[in-house]
Amino acid sequence: MTKIAVVYYSSTGNTHQLAQAVAQGAEEAGAEVRLRRVAETAPDAAIESNPAWRAHLDSVSDVQLATPEDLEWADGYALGTPTRFGTPSAQLKGFIDTLGGLWATGKLANRGATAFTSAQNTHGGNESTILTLFNVFSHFGAVIVPPGYTDPLLFEAGGNPYGTSVPSAGNSAAASPEALAAARFQGRRLAEISGKITS
Ligand SMILES: Cc1cc2nc3c(=O)[nH]c(=O)nc-3n(C[C@H](O)[C@H](O)[C@H](O)COP(=O)(O)O)c2cc1C
Numbered sequence: 001m002t003k004i005a006v007v008y009y010s011s012t013g014n015t016h017q018l019a020q021a022v023a024q025g026a027e028e029a030g031a032e033v034r035l036r037r038v039a040e041t042a043p044d045a046a047i048e049s050n051p052a053w054r055a056h057l058d059s060v061s062d063v064q065l066a067t068p069e070d071l072e073w074a075d076g077y078a079l080g081t082p083t084r085f086g087t088p089s090a091q092l093k094g095f096i097d098t099l100g101g102l103w104a105t106g107k108l109a110n111r112g113a114t115a116f117t118s119a120q121n122t123h124g125g126n127e128s129t130i131l132t133l134f135n136v137f138s139h140f141g142a143v144i145v146p147p148g149y150t151d152p153l154l155f156e157a158g159g160n161p162y163g164t165s166v167p168s169a170g171n172s173a174a175a176s177p178e179a180l181a182a183a184r185f186q187g188r189r190l191a192e193i194s195g196k197i198t199s
Contacts, residue, residue: 002031002195004187005070008080009038009091012052013172014118015080016060018164021180022078022116025187031195033187034073036066038095052172066095068102076112076145076194078187079133083117086125087132096136109141112194114186116164118175126165134162145193147186157182 004026010016016037023035037060040047047053071077081092088096102108115133119126137144147154148161156178157164164183168174175183 002029002191002198003034003073003075004031004191004194005034005036005066005074005077006080006187007036007038007066007070007077007095009082009089009095010080010118011056011082011089012050012168013056013059014166014168014174015082015116016056017173017175017180018116018118018166018183019078019080021175021183022080022164022187022190025184025189026078026191027187028184029188029191031191034070035063036070037063038066038091041091041094056172068099071099072102072107074111075198076114076190077142078114078116078190079136080116081129081133083119083125083129086128088117088129103140106141110197111142112145112190112197113137113140113142114145114147114163114190116183116186118166118168120168120170122158122167124167126160126167127162130160130162130165143193143197145190147182147189150189151185153178153181153185
């Protein structure tokens with residue numbers, strides 16, 4: 001059975017919604033899936049200043065924290081993050097920066113890899129955030145699995161060929177049904193292609 005790790009960070013829930021949908025899609029393709037959130041590293045005062053952030057963090061205590069072993073275990077991995085000035089969040093980057101040992105021993109290579117994000121704006125840096133994660137995947141020696149335009153439903157979700165992205169307009173849980181369908185498709189595709197790469 002193909003093993004897929006979905007590792008993400010989310011402050012206010014939008015990326016969390018996408019992560020759940022990517023995981024669901026991978027399961028639909030028959031994969032064994034680990035859905036993991038990376039640890040919150042922001043100061044408590046910052047979290048307290050935003051009720052949506054506090055509420056989301058309190059609501060995900062049942063989601064296990066990601067460890068490097070989750071990526072070592074996986075045949076394919078999906079990384080998700082909110083857009084921060086057109087780049088991934090510090091929280092996800094902090095997790096990535098713990099992966100040196102796995103990278104040095106080649107254990108992140110030759111796996112499927114895909115990425116997804118949420119930004120406030122439709123054109124607020126979604127694509128640059130995902131492409132920044134593609135840089136990381138290249139260093140890992142992973143096989144990047146973008147959605148491209150491989151299914152008509154991707155056009156309905158905004159037509160981002162790099163990975164699912166959802167504009168939040170400042171709201172949590174704002175992902176449209178079309179965006180969630182695209183995220184499920186991305187998870188299915190990751191599982192199917194990762195299975196072929198590692199078989
Ligand atoms: C420090 C910071 C930087 C951000 N930078 C951007 C940005 O470059 N473009 C944008 O559209 N939204 C930006 N946002 C908004 C978030 O990307 C947006 O609210 C996202 O939907 C949050 O995802 P989440 O609910 O998963 O945490 C930023 C937010 C913060 C706190």
